[in-house]
Amino acid sequence: MCIRDSHIGGTNGKGSTGAFLFYILKGAGYKVGLYTSPHLIDFRERIRINNRLISKKELIKQVSFLKSLITDHRFQPTFFEITTAIALKYFAEQRVDFAILEVGMGGRLDATNVTMPLVSVITNVDFEHTEHLGRSLRKIAYEKCGIIKRGIPVVTAENKEETLRVIEGTCRKRKARLYRIGEEIRIDPRSSILDPCLIQHPASSIQHLRNQKFNYQGIYDRYENLKISLLGKHQLLNAACAIGAIELLQPKVKISKEEIRRGLVKTTWPGRLEIKRYTIHDKRLTVILDGAHNVAGAEALKKAIRDSFSYKKLILVLGILKEKDIKGIVAQLAPLASRIIITRPQTPRAVEPEEIVEIAKEYSGSIVIKEKVSQAIRQAISYAESKDIILITGSLYTVSEAIKAI
Template sequence: MTYQQALDWLYSTQNFGIKLGLDGPKKLLRQLLANPTRNTQVVHLAGTNGKGSTSAIIDSLSRATGLRCGLFTSPHLVDFRERIRVNGEMIPEQVVLDTILEIKEIVTDWEHHPTFFELTLAIAMRHFKETECELIILETGMGGRLDATTAVPADVCVITPIALDHSEWLGDTLEKVAREKAGIICEKKPVISAKQERSAAIVIAEEAEEKRAPLTTVNGPLLGYNINLAGKHQAENAQLAIEAVTALGIPLDFDSVKYALSNISWPGRFETLSEQPQIIIDGAHNPHAANALVDTWKQHFGEQKATLVFGAVEEKDVDQVLEILCSISEEVHLTPLDSPRSLSTEAAITALPANTSHTSHENLESALKSLSDCKNPILIAGSLFLIGEAKALFGDGGFQRSTQ
């Protein structure tokens, strides 16, 4: 089996869809001998927005102190291996191949086949163990209480800002969503929470009290440092990350924090993809993230309008997201995603605010070709999957499509 064949097999498991529950992941981690050793600390992150950025900041801060860190995030933008990094380096293709071969032997007779996300987590945890990571940072895929990552006991739990998202899985009220996210909280282990809406904050406090877990709430941004990530909200993510690292007992000083924050990289979040024409990409895909994107846009461009290129997945709050993004856009170009979960352009048109100037395209590439002489800065947003397509168009490597 080649690496590409192994990936094809792994991607084929996306047909099993999303399956929430911990029995399968625990069994797979145990049989693959992928559980962390006792001297390895684990940080677990849940939330609706900012999980990836906060995970990356925790990783950068910890590495600046000399720790060997494993980072597990999702989804990837272009290359599957982005999801699994040790000290910033993507997992080698050969390691992915070897681990998949081993996993296939383990699960061949299982009545309930592991999902794509469960398998990816197992590959990551095995790699982190074999490379002797001292700290593992795990970003939940969806929710928290029954997310596969919760099968790994955590030393510190972090909850980023919570908003309505994945309502069909997590519930249709903020309280229900918060209950699922707060499900990552571990008995007597520190919890670090971002500032939340009151209803979500109450749920988190209740869950922390029930688990006798000390709760710290971060109510403001980090001041006095240059953060190499665009947007005022990243200063709040940075303060959240510092509290998490401190809760682990990792000593931080001014110089290490300064170095970590000035050298951090987290692609796809208000990232400049091209200068001529000017193209900005951002993975904003829900109202909370769209509002943060609008604020960041105004910080950089003032009152200058964008030419918006938009694509999304079916289940998102597209009408609200488009209403927010259209407030900074002179015209809108709609494109489907290269994904079976893509929102159709017809559905996107009906979600547009009234009297919005728009053009529909066959795909992202044709949309960008039509804008080669665009005078306004181009903003590509609506989905991290769309951002991955954009980066692939401007990069050298092949695009590895994912639906999870």
């Protein structure tokens, strides 16, 4: 089984970076497999080739095949290991030109870390899954660096000195050339903030909040006035990582500047600063869905909200999983809100709302609990007026249930 792949690790931005790569490559005419996690609505979202999710029939076939191989009941592969095996086998059988593989957790011991990629990307390093990856940034960076292979180039947007030292040291040891956003790859300083025409638009004018513009000075070339439709300054870094990876794939791939330009602007990634407009009970409501599930993601979301939107009130619908830094996430998001609705997605991993309330009390006197995400959304709608924003976040599980409920 031989797959030409790009391997993407990091704390945040893995999915968005993979999406940028995916849209650029398939827009250039290549047959591209994309493996990501978790899914929002349909499990099959995790495994796709170009515009099609893996079919139900194909998925059943792959599961049955793997099941036939597991004859020793002492060997029990995890859910993610099985899913990864399905994706890799499916991509190989379908003879994709390229596969884009997103790390599930960490990197060194991750199920995806079984290929020899053409390029590796470590988007950034921050605190996450500390019970598995370690309780210091240095230890977490060590686990992320497990995807760095001997002689295979690496792109990173990480810039913290402590973690960057680990990445640089690993690259030197494995003779892997490192390309850093901000050093070998640069975004024009004017593009490090949102285009001025995007800043402080009323929520009622969000149709204008569709493109961020930036210039990119890359490894081999310069790109002027690139656009992405994903919002948030952090997406500029994710886009830069993707373009850097595309440059390093050459000459194995032939992609023109125009194909890169088109791929970037066409990239969508649901549940990441996704803006929805609804008219409910004669109210035109603005809903923002974002799967921020750690402190760094919550901070990026907070900055994007402050930079890109003006609004009368923000109503926060928040549901978080147990293993997350609840205090840190609440500290970032609660000060934005006029009202907070605490809920729990329907998974055993969800933290009890009462635990979040105890933390959120420090920031707000207007907090209610709704046991189900659908109930929380109904409550938020009852609070909201036309110039308000409803922000639904804390976990992709929360976002998934919100999408189904709205």
